[in-house]
Amino acid sequence: MDRLAEKVVVISGAARGQGEAEARLFVAEGARVLLGDVLDAEGEAVAASLGERAAYAHLDVSSEADWGAAVALALDRFGRIDALVNNAGVMQVAPIASCSKRDFERVLEVNLVGAFLGIRAVMDPMSAGGGGSIVNVSSVSGYASVPGQAAYSASKFGLRGLTKTAAVELGSLGIRVNSIHPGVIETPMIQAPELSDVDWEGIVGNLPLGRSGQPEDIARMALFLCSDEASYSTGAEFLADGGLLASP
Template sequence: MQRLQNKIAIITGGARGMGARTSRLFIEEGATLVIADVLEEEGQALADELGPRASFQRLDVSDEANWQRLVDDTLARHGRIDVLVNNAAVLTFGAIGALPRETFERVLAVNLTGTFLGISAVTPIMCRQGAGSIVNISSVDGLRGVNALAAYAASKWGIRGLTKVAALELGLHGVRVNSVHPGGVDTLMSNPGGAPRESLADQYRMVPLQRIGAPEEIARATLFLASDEASYCNGSELAVDGGMSAGFYYEGLPGSPTAPVSWDANHEQGDQRHG
């Protein structure tokens, strides 16, 4: 079954990482796809590889005129826009007291303002169509706080809130807006050194599933929300994080990575306390 058959889709940041894997999956599922990115060589090469249903257009998501050009061109070529995936993002590290304002504002410009501009650009089109799906890629860091990521976390929390507002307003017109919240994912952003996936396990030992995520796992979640299979999902937030956002461990107590419970045939539950 091709879940995006006859759908016209745009993926921002679609040339690399999670975006590229999502681009591949959308083509496999029957979509006609516009890959939008600032990475011109990589984006065009991917579009060429994916075949005649894929095209590339340069897009700086923080530039409103860029968005208008993308939307106008897509409508001229295809007549409609069914799916928008707001995936483009940048990541910077730095303690709050040492983070330059320019850096903070640049992260928000790409991650949050870029998402806002994307929603704004397709809203009139999708509302006139009476149908559409917008999937905003937030982060597990849009569900919690994390040190050294003030700008990134603020932008991803903002995407989460923006998704809720858009779901309320656009849902009245048959347009669904949802967010995906990836945890650590094996891409250039999270694994810039290109270390083998299995060697990263120790860095993710406090994740319940004990590993880093794969780009295709995020792509499949995005596909679900983009497709008609999620026809009653609106304003939802889908965490694809191995359980990272479920809570935290008290190290040393039973059931934590440092004190795992054995479930062999001789297991007996102990240390029961009543208060």
């Protein structure tokens, strides 16, 4: 399959979970992929398993310098950048009363500022190559929240505004910008110790589709948005939540 033939895609947070699934699917669909993450050993291993069509860069998305180096590596290795998936994210669970200012800021720095820096880092090379696609990974937490998610939910709501502003600013450069909103997806993020008392089976069992999402469910949506198949979509929000937000 060649749905991303000739395209070069940068994916943040690609060492595991949804980002890894996207890297694997995109390479299988003909893309060359620059994987970025802070988990260097895991990221290097994923890239190595994908062969010559993949490369890894240490990329803390909250660092402008790291973005500069990752974009430079993508251009050096692959010659162009056609798509960016701002996938990197951190979850934090803390009631507002016990959430420190620093902890709140750190979630925003990674989940929201990181995506902003990524957009800024790729827009010139993307525009020089004739345009492209940017996908920001938000969440169902960008529409509604639960106790303990002040920072996480604020970051994911924020991504919706960032996506729309980027879409209206970059459309004339031929760059489309959309957001993805996953529901409960089986990745290390939901296996974190602070979420150990969440009844995931009960939650997903009540969904219209009656199951949790797999990383590949989201990777296929990201694939569509990065490909030319999504040529008339920009500033839009794409849910993949098994019907979670449609349920009472």
